[in-house]
Amino acid sequence: MKAQLAPLDIAVISLVLFVGLLLLALIPAHLVTRNLAITTKITYTSNEADLTLLTLLSTSYNGRTLYSVFSASPFEIKSENFKNFFTSQLNKTLAYKLKCYSLIVDKEELKLGGCSSYDYRAAYPIFKPYNPAGLIGKVELAYQKVS
Amino acid sequence: MKAEIGIILVAVIVSLISLGIITFSFSSSALSIATTAREIEIIRAVDMLEAVKRGLPYAFNYSFSQALYKLSQNGGFTTSGWSTIGVPSESDGPYWRVYDAVYLPRDHNFLEAAKTLLTSFSNEYFHELEKEVEVTVVGPEVKLNPSGDKECILIATNGFLDYRGSFFALEDKINLSMKVDCSMLKLLEKAKEIFVDSDGIKSEIENALSNAKTEDDLKNALSKKIKLDYGSIEIQPLKVALGSGKGAVLAKIFLADSQGQFTSIIYVKTSSDYSYKPF
Numbered sequence: 001m002k003a004q005l006a007p008l009d010i011a012v013i014s015l016v017l018f019v020g021l022l023l024l025a026l027i028p029a030h031l032v033t034r035n036l037a038i039t040t041k042i043t044y045t046s047n048e049a050d051l052t053l054l055t056l057l058s059t060s061y062n063g064r065t066l067y068s069v070f071s072a073s074p075f076e077i078k079s080e081n082f083k084n085f086f087t088s089q090l091n092k093t094l095a096y097k098l099k100c101y102s103l104i105v106d107k108e109e110l111k112l113g114g115c116s117s118y119d120y121r122a123a124y125p126i127f128k129p130y131n132p133a134g135l136i137g138k139v140e141l142a143y144q145k146v147s
Numbered sequence: 148m149k150a151e152i153g154i155i156l157v158a159v160i161v162s163l164i165s166l167g168i169i170t171f172s173f174s175s176s177a178l179s180i181a182t183t184a185r186e187i188e189i190i191r192a193v194d195m196l197e198a199v200k201r202g203l204p205y206a207f208n209y210s211f212s213q214a215l216y217k218l219s220q221n222g223g224f225t226t227s228g229w230s231t232i233g234v235p236s237e238s239d240g241p242y243w244r245v246y247d248a249v250y251l252p253r254d255h256n257f258l259e260a261a262k263t264l265l266t267s268f269s270n271e272y273f274h275e276l277e278k279e280v281e282v283t284v285v286g287p288e289v290k291l292n293p294s295g296d297k298e299c300i301l302i303a304t305n306g307f308l309d310y311r312g313s314f315f316a317l318e319d320k321i322n323l324s325m326k327v328d329c330s331m332l333k334l335l336e337k338a339k340e341i342f343v344d345s346d347g348i349k350s351e352i353e354n355a356l357s358n359a360k361t362e363d364d365l366k367n368a369l370s371k372k373i374k375l376d377y378g379s380i381e382i383q384p385l386k387v388a389l390g391s392g393k394g395a396v397l398a399k400i401f402l403a404d405s406q407g408q409f410t411s412i413i414y415v416k417t418s419s420d421y422s423y424k425p426f
Contacts, residue, residue, distance in 0.1 A: 009153035016157050020164035028171045035179035043186045050194035057201060071205060124198040125279045127206040127272055130213035135275040 048094075049122035053141045055093050057124070061085055070139050071126045074105040087112055090143070101143035118142035185314065192281075192310045196319050199282045199308055204325050206272040207265070207289070207301055214264035215331045218257065257332045258299070262291045265301075283309040287321045291329075299329035347375035348400060351382065356394040362387045369398060379403040 057067040061082070069076050076082055090101060100113025105126075123140040266289050273284035287306025294300045306321035351373060359365035365387045372381045381401040388395045 006153075009156075013153060013156050013160065016160055020160055024164055024167050024171075027168050028175060031172055031175045035175060039179055039183040039186065042183050043190060046187050047190045047194065050191065054194060054198055054201070057198070067202065067205060122194075124195065125202070125276060127202045127209060127276075129209050130268060135272050136279050138279075 045120055049120040049141065049143070052090070052093050052120075052143075053122040053124060053139070056086075056089060056141070057126075057139075059089055067126060070105045071128045071137060074108045074137070077103060077105055077108050077110045083110055083112070086110065094143075097146050099144045099146045101141065104138075104140040106137045113144070115144045118144050120144065188312055189315060189317075192312050192315070192317050195280060195282060196308050196310050196317055199276065199280070199284070200319060200321075203284075203303070203321065203323055207269055207303060207323070207325065208327065210265050210268035210272060211261070211301060211327050213268045214261045217264055218261055219331055219335060257335045258291055258293065258329070261329075261332060262289060265289060265291070281311055283311070284321070285309055287323070291327075293329065294326070296333065297328060297330040298326050299332075301325050301327045347373065348380065348382070352396050352398070356396065359389060359394065362389050365389060365394065365396065369396065 057065065057070070059066050061069055069082075077086070086103065087098075087101075091098060098112070100115035100118075101111070102115075102118065103110040121140070121142045123138060126137045126139050128135055128137045269287075269289065277283055285307050287303040290300075290302040290304075292300045292302065301324070303321055303323040308319045308321060310317040352369065355365055355368035359368055366384045369382045369384045369387075372379060374380075380403065383399045383401065384396055385399055386395075386397040
């Protein structure tokens with residue numbers, strides 16, 4: 001006696017097969033789209049911070065570039081004047097309001113807001129005035145958008 | 148029996164599809180993470196190259212300032228260890244002035260000496276940079292061209308920035324031209340002209356050397372007080388030598404103070420021929 005499938009069984013199997021194949025097509029499509037979105041966001045986030053810091057390095061402050069301030073007199077970033085200037089420049093460059101930021105130049109730090117972590121981070125080496133003890137310094141910028 | 152076969156078939160199909168979805172999900176996520184990491188590394192590398200490129204004028208400017216400082220530290224005389232300039236150091240001898248072996252940069256070319264020092268200092272910057280980030284600055288050729296009375300044009304060409312990533316390499320050419328303040332070099336040239344080329348002490352010793360027939364003549368001719376533009380001096384010869392048409396003098400120089408007292412002592416040494424070194 002042959003074991004033949006009943007029409008109802010065939011219908012159920014076909015339905016399962018159809019739904020399964022549909023899921024097999026839709027879920028990967030969804031995953032690819034989601035991954036692409038995440039990739040783009042991470043790439044953009046990382047690049048945005050880098051480009052923001054690059055832009056700011058060329059900005060002029062009291063007749064000097066910020067690069068020059070960071071490299072020759074990093075202690076200036078602690079002044080109230082500088083803080084106001086930097087905050088306004090950062091907001092202008094990013095074209096959106098910031099929740100908080102942290103700027104670290106060597107051992108000096110300028111902070112606004114009290115974030116515990118930052119999504120946007122950038123760091124570059126900077127050439128410092130000649131001193132055999134160290135020719136290269138570091139400038140780091142981290143900030144967080146208002147969510 | 149039929150129902151069982153149906154259930155088994157459905158289970159197999161569901162399992163296969165689930166396995167396919169899970170496998171694809173994992174591989175897609177892994178691929179996506181790897182791609183993202185690679186993209187970020189490339190973008191970061193481009194941004195880093197740009198940051199270093201923007202910093203190059205500062206590195207050259209700081210190197211040039213340090214070169215001027217080194218050069219002017221001893222009034223244009225070079226300091227020990229700067230063998231690249233090819234002259235001995237002023238601090239090698241206990242003399243204030245050694246007229247015949249003028250310890251100034253080769254051919255008295257302060258601009259060339261500054262350029263040599265600038266290249267050396269900028270290389271220090273670039274070596275230090277290599278230790279910090281993956282960017283190598285490969286051999287820019289530096290030129291300093293005078294431009295007007297006080298300025299020079301610093302040109303850096305034929306070099307490139309090199310970024311070696313884990314799976315890629317990036318390069319960017321260095322083509323830089325900037326103005327730097329060269330007034331210190333002009334000052335050194337002027338100082339050399341006044342205090343070395345046309346200095347009264349030098350002419351007194353040279354005159355005595357060319358006229359003296361014996362060593363005693365030479366001593367007598369030099370043992371005197373003379374008046375120069377910057378005050379009265381007294382020469383006291385310590386050692387003199389004459390031989391085969393050549394002569395050399397080592398003398399103490401006393402400078403008169405405002406009360407006319409000869410107190411300050413400096414030493415000079417000269418020879419009519421650089422190779423003639425009797426003492």
